[in-house]
Amino acid sequence: MSAAVESGFHSRMSAYGDFAEKVGPQDSQGGLIDALCEVARAANQHEDLPGPLEDLFEYVLNHRLGLKRREPNAVEGLVERLYDAFEFIKKDIDENIWDLLDEDVDPVSLEYVHSLISRSIQGYLNCLKSLESADGTEDKDKFGKDSFKYLNGFYHGLERLMYLNERKSFEESEKKAINDAETDIEMKNQFAGQEDLYDLKINASLIKE
Amino acid sequence: MMQSTPDTNILIYGIVGSENEHQRRLGEDYLDLRNDDEHRIFVFDEVVNEYKKVLKEQIAYIRPRLVIAERHESFEKAEQNHRDDRIADNFWDEVKRYFSPENCLAEVTKYKNGRISSMQRRVNDMTPVEDKYSLDKEKISRIEDELTSSDENVETDSMILYRLFLLAEDKGDITCVSEDGHLNGTDIETVEDIVDLESFSKEVCVADLKDFFDKQS
Numbered sequence: 001m002s003a004a005v006e007s008g009f010h011s012r013m014s015a016y017g018d019f020a021e022k023v024g025p026q027d028s029q030g031g032l033i034d035a036l037c038e039v040a041r042a043a044n045q046h047e048d049l050p051g052p053l054e055d056l057f058e059y060v061l062n063h064r065l066g067l068k069r070r071e072p073n074a075v076e077g078l079v080e081r082l083y084d085a086f087e088f089i090k091k092d093i094d095e096n097i098w099d100l101l102d103e104d105v106d107p108v109s110l111e112y113v114h115s116l117i118s119r120s121i122q123g124y125l126n127c128l129k130s131l132e133s134a135d136g137t138e139d140k141d142k143f144g145k146d147s148f149k150y151l152n153g154f155y156h157g158l159e160r161l162m163y164l165n166e167r168k169s170f171e172e173s174e175k176k177a178i179n180d181a182e183t184d185i186e187m188k189n190q191f192a193g194q195e196d197l198y199d200l201k202i203n204a205s206l207i208k209e
Numbered sequence: 210m211m212q213s214t215p216d217t218n219i220l221i222y223g224i225v226g227s228e229n230e231h232q233r234r235l236g237e238d239y240l241d242l243r244n245d246d247e248h249r250i251f252v253f254d255e256v257v258n259e260y261k262k263v264l265k266e267q268i269a270y271i272r273p274r275l276v277i278a279e280r281h282e283s284f285e286k287a288e289q290n291h292r293d294d295r296i297a298d299n300f301w302d303e304v305k306r307y308f309s310p311e312n313c314l315a316e317v318t319k320y321k322n323g324r325i326s327s328m329q330r331r332v333n334d335m336t337p338v339e340d341k342y343s344l345d346k347e348k349i350s351r352i353e354d355e356l357t358s359s360d361e362n363v364e365t366d367s368m369i370l371y372r373l374f375l376l377a378e379d380k381g382d383i384t385c386v387s388e389d390g391h392l393n394g395t396d397i398e399t400v401e402d403i404v405d406l407e408s409f410s411k412e413v414c415v416a417d418l419k420d421f422f423d424k425q426s
Contacts, residue, residue: 111265
């Protein structure tokens with residue numbers, strides 16, 4: 001039995017994949033809340049759901065009405081549990097994804113997909129953190145816009161991970177696409193709100209330090 | 210710390226091609242050039258993606274060893290069944306020097322994320338959000354007409370060239386070395402005329418990566 005199976009990583013990976021697929025990348029906080037409310041009941045029936053994910057869905061089920069009404073206390077509690085859930089997922093993936101190497105997954109391909117998932121989640125965690133100081137509606141709208149790209153990266157990364165688990169390696173073009181997706185997330189982050197610059201795909205770097 | 214770990218220097222080896230002895234030597238010559246007194250700025254087009262590619266490949270070489278080292282809490286155990294890798298040897302030595310086997314997996318992951326963030330910050334420093342290099346759309350269009358490339362990136366390429374002149378005016382002489390050569394063939398003097406900066410006295414040139422190194426040899 002491989003280390004990934006033995007440690008339960010395969011099972012958790014499958015749970016994360018289901019979560020990402022069913023909730024999907026949402027481009028607004030309202031959209032995310034609605035999606036979570038829709039899937040919480042079904043997701044809670046998943047076997048071996050990791051603790052923080054279980055807490056998240058239990059919270060959504062217990063505060064469904066408040067969340068639908070966007071009551072501030074309910075939403076605050078949701079953000080806290082979203083943070084805990086994604087922090088757990090990131091730590092789990094950072095530490096245990098490498099067990100897949102025992103199953104002949106190509107190390108370079110795994111490095112690529114890990115990077116996309118890990119950095120996407122970190123970006124999303126930063127978004128959630130920024131909500132603590134968000135004041136008005138404008139800030140919360142920005143959260144939706146910014147968080148979309150990170151959730152999209154997470155979703156895309158997990159989809160690639162499932163694919164890699166089956167195929168064991170990526171073609172060069174597939175690696176490049178993942179690399180580009182990761183860079184795209186970083187570029188969008190820096191130029192948020194600056195559409196002209198966002199479209200500028202310049203990737204130059206000063207060599208002289 | 211970690212002087213011989215993946216960084217821009219290793220990137221040069223990766224881009225130039227470590228399989229080729231001649232190009233490896235040119236990479237070493239490039240490193241000497243960096244240390245000369247001219248302080249010419251070298252701007253590598255599209256380097257971030259290439260940097261990440263080389264970085265990930267470097268780490269991937271040693272990742273299986275890291276897994277074994279952490280599981281057995283022993284670097285020696287990890288080395289028993291792995292042949293030394295020509296490129297990642299130094300990196301592996303640095304990992305052993307600076308990290309303990311019990312947490313080397315996580316530490317190298319943190320290192321990878323840190324290097325990528327650092328490179329991205331360097332890119333973003335060059336193109337700040339509050340862009341002092343405001344670009345005239347009409348000039349961008351005229352530069353596009355001069356480019357030999359006709360693919361979908363032609364507008365981006367014209368903006369890169371335009372920015373090079375603004376950056377040179379600000380910072381000094383610039384050589385732009387393009388990893389895939391798509392900026393080559395452009396008459397840089399014509400671009401300079403289009404950009405039309407008053408009292409511009411700096412030098413901007415563009416070169417294909419391979420040609421750049423050939424000129425230095």
